[in-house]
Amino acid sequence: MLNGFGLGNAVGPIMWLTQYKPRNRIPWIVIGICNLACPILLLTVRFILARENKKRDAEPVNDAYEEVYVEQVTADGRRIKIRVDKEFLDLTDVQNRDFRYVL
Numbered sequence: 001m002l003n004g005f006g007l008g009n010a011v012g013p014i015m016w017l018t019q020y021k022p023r024n025r026i027p028w029i030v031i032g033i034c035n036l037a038c039p040i041l042l043l044t045v046r047f048i049l050a051r052e053n054k055k056r057d058a059e060p061v062n063d064a065y066e067e068v069y070v071e072q073v074t075a076d077g078r079r080i081k082i083r084v085d086k087e088f089l090d091l092t093d094v095q096n097r098d099f100r101y102v103l
Contacts, residue, residue, distance in 0.1 A: 008034075049101040062097045065089055 015027040068089060069081040086096060093099045 050103055053100050056097055
């Protein structure tokens with residue numbers, strides 16, 4: 001999305017050339033095509049994410065990251081182990097199979 005935004009801002013002013021005046025048909029056609037492509041791309045992404053959510057719902061429960069402990073040193077020098085919840089493990093959406101995409 002960021003690449004498309006930057007590309008659009010870079011190429012946009014180039015479309016409004018004097019050769020397209022007075023009606024500027026070519027620039028308006030390009031804008032129309034972009035406005036049609038956006039919802040199609042958004043629906044495609046939604047379809048892909050919904051399919052991934054269904055696939056994750058069908059998988060068995062993965063306990064790979066359920067019991068993770070971090071060792072911490074207290075002020076008096078003792079080492080204690082603290083359990084870390086899966087939400088705070090800095091896992092990607094591919095690694096954390098419990099993650100569901102919000103649609």
